[in-house]
Amino acid sequence: RSLSTAARSSLKIGLIPADGIGKEVIPAARQAIEALGSDIPKPEFVDLPAGWETFTKTGVALPQETVDILRSDCDCALFGSVSSPSRKVVGYSSPIVALRKELDLYANIRPVTSVSLQVGEKPAVDLIVVRENTECLYVKQETSTVGEHGKEARATRLITERASRRIGRMAFELAQARPRKHLTIIHKSNVLSITDGLFRETVRGVPSLPELDGKFNEVTIAEQLVDSAVYRLFREPEVFDVMVAPNLYGDIISDAAAALVGSLGLIPSVNAGDNFVMGEPVHGSAPDIEGKGIANPLASIRSAALMLRHLGYTNGANRLDEAVDAVIREGTTLTPDLKGTSSTQEVLEAVLKRL
């Protein structure tokens, strides 16, 4: 299986709802995809387990079979959200972090765009966070010792030239395709001069890679320390177009950006590698509203759209996005996170009606 759309007669999509509201929003996204008809190859879905609940039942948070089926059988996937134990549990570790690594989904792409009141109007917030997805503190190399004054724990933060270059390249591609063609590199090299210094220099060096042949010459480059980037996101989000960041900063910055557009329940992402793409809403498992049927399905539907766009199904992706935007713009059928009173099902139906 490959990312090329060429010879596909069907589209095999792995569904990993995982925990909490993931189990409510992923089925909604599935229905939205099914409603696309001939804009995409006939979708086939395969349900795959992972998550905290899976761990409590089987002792494994990410079954090997889930990884194997995704790898060998699926064209793409949709992931829901994971709950985490409130205390450290031996043997448990986040299945989403593991999946990103196992499938080498090295980029987490998170577009944050507000819906303008009128169709065609410029949105107030319109940016993409491109987050490196495989290293930084997420390598999870942690040790603990007992020193003179008690316990001491250490974690390794890894930044490599290779990972920085490929995420940089992805970010330049995305910037190049946008009207403003502007890329901001997020780092903290005033403190982490070696690791963040490597990230910054490597990303900066991408446009001069000989094989790119000047392709990104038009993209303007800016830099922002992560702390002041969060500050500026709140104060003047319009300065940003595409932001590229090491893993942890990207995690934080995309949540900050999400706050600007009203609800985490609106923000989609894809985890993308060279051979696979997996949609994933940015929100978490939301234990407080789990099972109530009021989770916002729009982030998952938008994640499905992003995933389809990444695979080359632009029409299908556009139709999903336009339907979601129309529902938001209309403003009468929204879940409580957007101050509405509708259920997941009602919002889904409003979307389906517009497809």
Added chain:
Amino acid sequence: RSLSTAARSSLKIGLIPADGIGKEVIPAARQAIEALGSDIPKPEFVDLPAGWETFTKTGVALPQETVDILRSDCDCALFGSVSSPSRKVVGYSSPIVALRKELDLYANIRPVTSVSLQVGEKPAVDLIVVRENTECLYVKQETSTVGEHGKEARATRLITERASRRIGRMAFELAQARPRKHLTIIHKSNVLSITDGLFRETVRGVPSLPELDGKFNEVTIAEQLVDSAVYRLFREPEVFDVMVAPNLYGDIISDAAAALVGSLGLIPSVNAGDNFVMGEPVHGSAPDIEGKGIANPLASIRSAALMLRHLGYTNGANRLDEAVDAVIREGTTLTPDLKGTSSTQEVLEAVLKRL
């Protein structure tokens, strides 16, 4: 010299304006302190060099003499802000990070409070970020190697029980002294289960320390993952009272909180240890407005107030804070960061008039 106010006939204050607008706002804070008269012991100031400019002249960013004089001669200090080179420069490393470590100023306390329109009214944002100031990624243990696919850089993130306990204790003290008595522990232990797990458990364990004798039993404890903490800060800042965080998260979160109250130019901090306290505005050196005479001096004046409060000079601290609040409330003499047109000097004079 000690932190006790007891037998002081004069108050010796080290001034380290460092770079950029630090050189404009620290002298303003000095004048505000001088105007306090008998509310504090006679202040004596000693100017001390540090920073990027010092480095370019002398090859050292933090001269040993500066550290020695602070240690042996000063009761407290005010630090301005540092510029950093735009590229890694061999031998240069941030003097503020070094100073915090040299003087063991293990807590960075950053109150973020909006000024209510009317005196006595409840402010919309009223929280304190208590940031651990000596470890996490700020230990600056970084290495670089060349692997099969190019350069690989690693940084160590250190979290110790000792540092987590003392910062936790400081945070509980601050929470205990506030009406809501609520403490939120910021971490990312869903990814960093060992390092952030240690931070979280150690802070949680503070109230049960036998020597505290139940002192903090009334303080309620909450937790928030750092990414969602930034999100919630934007969406519902009123949920937070005191927030305690490892170094880097604290850095980011305090900038996020600062954005809520209009300008970084308003946010003070102190770097506090058991034997020394150093005020420091949260803003940076602002090279874009350096030398224009329009930097906001209020963060520095508030930092002076915090420093004096920490030393026990409550009256002097209150007078500074009330004068600053009055100037903000009046709204006619403000620097451009607050959409005003006044200069540093005019804002300072407005404060002095109210002292």
